[in-house]
Every structure is written in structure tokens, then in C-alpha cells.
Amino acid sequence: MSNELPDVSRYLTYEPRFLDPALPTGFWLCADAADVLTIQINAGCLAAGASWDDLGRCESFFARFPYVLLVCPDPQRREAMVAEVRRRLPETVLLVANDPAFRGCATVQQLRDTYGLAAVDHILLDTTELPVYGLLDLADVKPPDMTGMKRCLSGIPNLDRRIGGFYEGELSVWTGKRGEGKSTLLGQLLLEAVDQGFPVCAYSGELPAWKFKYWIALQAAGPNYIQDRKDPVTGRSLPAATPFAQRAIDEWWRGRFHLYDIGNRNTHDAADILRLFRYASRRYGAKIFLVDNLMSARLQAGRDRDFYRAQSEFVSELTAFA
Numbered sequence: 001m002s003n004e005l006p007d008v009s010r011y012l013t014y015e016p017r018f019l020d021p022a023l024p025t026g027f028w029l030c031a032d033a034a035d036v037l038t039i040q041i042n043a044g045c046l047a048a049g050a051s052w053d054d055l056g057r058c059e060s061f062f063a064r065f066p067y068v069l070l071v072c073p074d075p076q077r078r079e080a081m082v083a084e085v086r087r088r089l090p091e092t093v094l095l096v097a098n099d100p101a102f103r104g105c106a107t108v109q110q111l112r113d114t115y116g117l118a119a120v121d122h123i124l125l126d127t128t129e130l131p132v133y134g135l136l137d138l139a140d141v142k143p144p145d146m147t148g149m150k151r152c153l154s155g156i157p158n159l160d161r162r163i164g165g166f167y168e169g170e171l172s173v174w175t176g177k178r179g180e181g182k183s184t185l186l187g188q189l190l191l192e193a194v195d196q197g198f199p200v201c202a203y204s205g206e207l208p209a210w211k212f213k214y215w216i217a218l219q220a221a222g223p224n225y226i227q228d229r230k231d232p233v234t235g236r237s238l239p240a241a242t243p244f245a246q247r248a249i250d251e252w253w254r255g256r257f258h259l260y261d262i263g264n265r266n267t268h269d270a271a272d273i274l275r276l277f278r279y280a281s282r283r284y285g286a287k288i289f290l291v292d293n294l295m296s297a298r299l300q301a302g303r304d305r306d307f308y309r310a311q312s313e314f315v316s317e318l319t320a321f322a
Contacts, residue, residue: 030044055088075099168287
């Protein structure tokens with residue numbers, strides 16, 4: 001029977017004559033070769049020089065067995081082993097031997113020498129099936145206490161009552177017609193975030209830095225700290241934060257409000273927006289990020305259809321970043 005199995009001896013250490021996929025015991029993937037020698041039947045481990053990444057090359061081999069049982073007496077090594085194997089064998093039924101199965105022994109050989117060969121066979125009776133990587137059993141999901149979760153409030157009472165605020169790890173997409181106030185509203189949300197102690201980082205693809213600051217400073221100042229100045233060229237009235245208010249605002253948001261520099265032509269694309277967002281998160285602890293707007297980001301697309309696909313991919317990358 002073993003002759004019909006793919007040869008994966010480059011990646012796994014096992015004895016071909018002891019392999020029989022027809023047995024109901026499955027394949028026992030051990031932490032080291034000593035345990036393989038003890039178990040013998042349908043047992044193996046990573047070969048010398050092989051890495052966990054090589055397990056993916058053995059998927060057709062493992063598929064011949066009803067399941068793969070992870071055998072490792074050491075709890076810490078077992079936990080690491082489970083994490084590595086689950087990611088690399090996403091379509092394989094995986095079981096893991098639990099602590100009691102080893103009866104306090106450090107190796108499978110010690111288990112056999114102390115309690116006999118039957119104790120090794122009984123390992124199979126104390127196992128847990130691992131959920132497939134990427135799927136959750138909803139019954140096992142532990143809901144957090146949402147009342148105690150960290151979130152940023154919008155400052156709009158009706159909105160906060162409906163959604164509870166913006167929780168970390170969420171992505172919100174705001175849509176609306178041009179000129180309906182999306183940027184103003186989102187700018188206000190950023191100011192609320194800074195006021196609540198959340199550092200922010202914004203990308204504005206349409207406004208240069210000075211104009212972005214001008215508009216959002218008007219919002220930060222409020223009507224009591226705005227003065228009108230007359231434009232000598234056009235004669236129109238230009239509102240602006242008072243010098244006192246502007247100095248106070250600059251000190252208030254210094255180090256807590258960063259803006260993507262669209263003046264740097266080398267970094268005005270989707271990949272660099274994400275790169276600088278990650279930097280702002282690591283370096284400045286930024287928690288709230290704004291992309292205003294998706295249409296202005298330079299996406300890698302040649303045609304309209306490709307553009308919308310690239311836009312969707314960018315949103316997916318933002319979701320992963322969040």
C-alpha cells in the first residue's frame with residue numbers, strides 16, 4: 001500500500017514499510033524522530049533541513065489518510081506546531097493530542113517505557129479536532145463586552161446611539177454626491193478623535209496641505225474664533241481662525257494629527273498611502289485613518305473596469321490594515 005503514496009521523504013522522515021493509509025489511525029505527525037521510531041506505524045516528522053513551509057508540498061500525501069494527528073508532549077512546542085500546521089494544511093482534517101494523553105511524560109518513548117505500548121495507542125482517545133484554518137465554529141466565538149471596548153465616538157449623539165461609536169479594527173466607507181459635505185463631516189470626526197485622545201492620520205487626494213489645514217482649522221476653531229479678512233484682489237470675505245485660535249489649535253493637534261503629503265509625487269499612490277499609514281501607526285500610535293477620497297488615489301489600472309477592480313483591492317488592503 002505504501003508504494004501508492006507520493007514520495008515526500010525529502011520533507012518528511014518516515015518508514016515507508018510502516019505506512020498504511022487504510023488504517024483508521026490516520027497519520028501521526030510527531031515533533032521529532034525519536035517519537036516516530038517509538039510509534040512506527042503511520043508516523044513521521046519533518047525531515048532534517050525541511051521547514052514548516054514544506055508541509056504544503058506534502059498535501060497530496062496527507063490527503064491519503066483519514067486525518068493527521070499532531071503528537072507533541074511539550075505544551076509550548078505543541079501550540080507552535082498547531083499554528084504552523086494549520087496554516088499550511090488548510091484542507092486536511094487535523095487532530096491534536098491533549099495533555100492528559102501523555103500522562104506527564106516528556107516523550108512518547110518515555111510514555112511507552114513507563115506505561116506500556118497500550119498507553120501510546122490510547123493517545124488517540126484523548127484528542128481534539130482542530131477547526132479548519134479560516135473557519136470558525138460560531139458557538140466557540142467569545143463575544144467581548146462591547147460596553148468596555150475601546151472606541152472613538154463621532155460626537156454626533158444620534159449616530160453614536162445607533163452604532164456605538166467606531167471600534168478599533170473597523171473600516172467605514174462613506175459615500176455621497178460631490179459637494180454634499182462628506183469631507184467636512186469626516187474632518188469633524190477626525191477632530192473628535194483627536195479630542196478623545198486618538199492620534200489620527202489623513203490622506204486628502206484633492207487638497208494641498210495648506211488648504212486642508214485651512215478648512216479643518218475653521219472647524220476646530222468654531223464660530224467664536226473665526227474672523228473675516230477681505231481679499232484685496234476679488235473683494236470677497238475670507239473666514240479664518242484667529243491667530244490666537246490657530247496657535248492653540250496647532251499646539252492641540254501637534255504630534256496627534258498627521259497628513260499624507262500629496263506634494264511628494266513619488267508617494268502619491270495606493271501602496272504608499274498604506275505604507276505611510278503603517279508608519280504613522282507604529283511611530284505615532286495613529287488609531288484613526290482617513291482616505292479622502294478613493295477616486296483620487298493612484299491605483300494600478302489601465303481601463304475603467306480595471307480601475308474599479310483596483311479600487312476594490314485597495315479597500316480590501318485597507319480592511320486588512322485595519
